Each structure stands twice: as structure tokens, then as C-alpha cells.
Amino acid sequence: MHCPKCRNEVLKPAKLEEGLPAMGCPACDGALLSLLYYRDWAERATLPSPEQTTNELSDEQDAKAALCCPKCSRIMTKYSIAGSVGTRLDLCGNCDEAWLDGGEWSTLKALELAQKLPAVFSDQWQRRVRMERTELDRVERLTRLVGHADAEKAVDVKKWLASTANRAQILHFLSIE
Numbered sequence: 001m002h003c004p005k006c007r008n009e010v011l012k013p014a015k016l017e018e019g020l021p022a023m024g025c026p027a028c029d030g031a032l033l034s035l036l037y038y039r040d041w042a043e044r045a046t047l048p049s050p051e052q053t054t055n056e057l058s059d060e061q062d063a064k065a066a067l068c069c070p071k072c073s074r075i076m077t078k079y080s081i082a083g084s085v086g087t088r089l090d091l092c093g094n095c096d097e098a099w100l101d102g103g104e105w106s107t108l109k110a111l112e113l114a115q116k117l118p119a120v121f122s123d124q125w126q127r128r129v130r131m132e133r134t135e136l137d138r139v140e141r142l143t144r145l146v147g148h149a150d151a152e153k154a155v156d157v158k159k160w161l162a163s164t165a166n167r168a169q170i171l172h173f174l175s176i177e
Contacts (some may be wrong), residue, residue: 002069004076004090004099005030011070016105017114019045023070029102031170034071035118036096042115071095079121083132137140 002024003009014024014031020041022031040052067076071094076090076099088106090099098117100108108114119125143151 001032001070003028003030004032004070005101015043016100017041017047019113022100031105033100033101035075035094035098038098038117041115047109047114052069067099069095069097070099071097079107079126080129080133081120082111083129083136085111089117096098 001011001023003011006025006027009025009027011025011032014022016031016033020033021037022023024031024034026051041116058062067090068074069076072092072094074092074094076092076150078088078090080086084105091097092099098121105157108117113120139151139155142154142162145151146154161170164170
């Protein structure tokens with residue numbers, strides 16, 4: 001099997017974690033992970049707390065082009081892991097194999113998603129990621145329009161309004177000038 005990103009490199013046996021085998025590319029540090037082996041590992045493993053924060057995460061290794069599965073040569077589908085991070089995982093639905101670009105396993109661990117990998121590939125997860133990304137874009141747009149300080153206050157007020165029982169009355173009051 002050849003690396004779907006490098007295309008010429010032969011994948012070699014590797015370990016993402018103790019007890020979690022994968023096929024790794026020595027050139028780009030990517031890994032082909034069988035979700036069958038992953039599920040077995042996830043049932044037994046406990047991971048320590050993440051060392052990185054989301055501010056330190058980078059998605060520059062993420063392959064932007066569609067990749068072909070090293071096993072069956074079908075096009076792999078890309079799945080976003082979070083709205084705040086541009087990292088996308090590649091999944092072959094035919095072989096049930098995921099391609100992790102170099103550094104993506106560390107990103108999953110830092111976001112505490114390393115033991116939730118199958119959930120990332122669900123429609124429900126992907127809807128939530130799109131909603132999160134949309135909200136981040138709205139806040140970014142508001143920040144450009146009104147400035148950082150006012151946008152931050154608006155976000156705080158929005159959170160407060162969402163949690164108060166008198167939301168409708170307060171919004172009505174605010175709409176009358």
C-alpha cells in the first residue's frame with residue numbers, strides 16, 4: 001500500500017499509541033488507521049490529559065485535495081473535527097479506514113477526541129461542527145463591524161439571554177426605542 005498523500009511512499013507498520021497499530025508513511029508522518037483496531041483499542045485505553053491547547057494546534061498538514069484509499073483506491077470523504085479547527089479527517093466508507101495526516105492524532109488528543117473518533121464521522125457531529133463554524137463566522141463578522149470590545153459584550157449578552165427565563169420580554173423591551 002502506498003501513502004495517499006505522497007503517492008510514492010510505501011506505508012509501513014506503525015503505532016499511534018501503545019496497542020493502536022496503524023500503517024504509517026515515513027515521509028509525511030501520516031497514518032492509515034483501521035477503525036476496527038481503533039474501536040478495540042478505545043475500549044481498553046485511557047489517555048492522559050492533553051499537553052497542548054487549541055491555540056497551539058495547526059492544520060497546515062491537512063491534505064486539501066481528495067485522497068484515494070490506499071486499500072481500495074476509492075475516494076475518501078473528509079470530515080471536520082471541530083468548527084474552531086480546520087483539521088479534517090479522511091475516511092474510506094468502503095474499507096472503514098481513516099487517514100490521519102501528520103499531526104492530526106496529536107490534534108485529536110489535544111481536543112480530547114482521541115477516544116471519540118467514530119462519533120466525528122457521524123452526521124450529527126458534522127451538523128454540530130457546521131453550526132459551530134457558522135457561529136464563529138458570525139462573531140468574526142460582528143467584530144469587524146463594531147470592534148472587539150463591543151462584539152465581546154454582545155456575545156456575553158447573547159449567552160446571558162439564552163440562559164434567562166425572561167428572554168422574550170427583554171428582547172421586546174430592547175426592540176422598542
